[in-house]
Amino acid sequence: MTLFSGEPASAPYLALVVIGFLPSEIWRALAVLIARRIDEESEVFLFVRSVATALLVGVVAKIVFAPNPELSVAPAWVRLGAIGAGAAAFFAARRSVFAMIVAGEATLILAVWLLGK
């Protein structure tokens, strides 16, 4: 079931460096090399920002909609409910990250516990 069954032990580390570390570090390295300031309001940056934002939401959605065994003990409506409760707390507490985490986690953990899973 694991991604690397039958691979050498170094495979996950190689994957981490090649498709994780390098693609992300390139932007930091570029920043060192670029002398002048980049305009954060240019259309290219705004486009990339939107794409990256949608991407992150997509990953969250994949984890919530297609959960692994540990998370799947919470039924779909509980997972979505936890996100909803978190979002409500987020806005109620004037866009507080902390409030969203506490409310979302409390909802999920409590619901799973009450369902006796």
Added chain:
Amino acid sequence: MPAARGAFFAGVRLALSGPAFYVALSLMGVGSLARAAGFPVGAAALSTILLWAGPAQLLFFGAAAAKTAPPAIALAVSLSSVRLLPMCLSVLPMLREKKTRLPTMFAAAHFVAVTVWAESLRRLPDMERPARKPFFFGLALTCMGLTAFSTALGFWLMGSLPKPLGAGLMMLSPIYFLATTARAARSGADWLAILFGALLAPLTMAYVGGGFDLLVLALVGGGAAWFAGFKARRAA
């Protein structure tokens, strides 16, 4: 250089007064994600040291668990890290001195991520220039060290916790990153990108094959959100 040592430990103290614990807690879930994706604990902790960017780590392990194609993972991770460029550009000039060597700047750039960046922007301007670098590295190393440890802790806790808490641990990073993404939203286009991402997810998961669903989602949803913002800016 006792002055430099003092500045270094001032950075350590600031980290331990809150920021280090905050980022450490938020990346505990990445450890459990790594385990779920079939990675060893060393790779989980190393991802914190090498990537040092929660969203990129979440993407990496989340996409790997979903059997996404490696080139798509690399592209997705890279896209999620573009924001590091302007972030680095806003911090590095504050650290640079006349005799600062290039490797030192690369090292400093590697530590720039949301927590260290925010604290640097807040504290560095008021500091004497020679104190800034040691302060920065004290802050950054403490945050990263504690977080690498907590990532490993998240990995080990996964599976040994009661089921409700195990599910909670798995849910920690998605909730945290959704919250920070929403927190960082500045414009209508940002909110549209969040909305489109959420709406498109079930569709791309069902209809886009080959492990490229995330990329299609990001380009279509994010592109549409950007275009809406572009039109609005033009009309204004």
